[in-house]
Amino acid sequence: MDKFLEAAIEEAQKGLDEGGIPIGAVLVIDGKIVGRGHNQRVQKGSAVLHAEMDCLENAERLSAGDYQRATLYSTLSPCDMCSGAILLYGIPKVVIGENQTFCGPEAYVRSRGVEVEVINNPKCRQLMESFIQNNPELWNEDIGV
């Protein structure tokens, strides 16, 4: 498996082990992971730290030039907010673990010039299917429904 997607899955697993929502992300620049993160709704009581946002936050302040060489890996299709963060910073490529349990505005993100690659990895899907089945209310809260 792609080692960066693997790192994102490790983040998702870490979130699950903490009692959180199992979604993970890593930001890669020039072949190196510069930020890692996972959903922090439960752990930090956060409404904004989805995995991708936590990852961008942990990568700390970067220049536009850095973001423009970056690829964001997420175990799950980015929601409207996380897609918006990708657009804000002009991140040119997103690799998505799966988009079967939830699918964000991928067509819109593509229309704004971002390369979107969907892997449909079974481990990513299994993590979410199991979590959603056991915690439907928490999951709905996370996606605003």
Add this chain to the structure above:
Amino acid sequence: MDKFLEAAIEEAQKGLDEGGIPIGAVLVIDGKIVGRGHNQRVQKGSAVLHAEMDCLENAERLSAGDYQRATLYSTLSPCDMCSGAILLYGIPKVVIGENQTFCGPEAYVRSRGVEVEVINNPKCRQLMESFIQNNPELWNEDIGV
């Protein structure tokens, strides 16, 4: 002036006084402010806590029903990320202090069913014009250019 926009401007001023980017926001539900925030790029070294995000984070975890009765006030037109957060949570109305110094994807946000009201308040504009003139690199970093 609208007391909620006034509260958002107070947040922007607080950010400026802290040495930060002068953008503020408040979240209002049923006529009460439930969250306040301002841009935290300088203060917390944050890449994700724009004023609107800081405000949503400070409002803590809310139900979908809460967000669906909310209005978000921001002194500046929300960027792609902040607009995405509005869409994620189904916030039905955004009141914008000004969109002259920066304009986010307002047409897209409207096309997704959100009411977008632009005030073009002189104080909001003056805060940003003065800040951008004195700190162009910091401002560019904040909007990913």
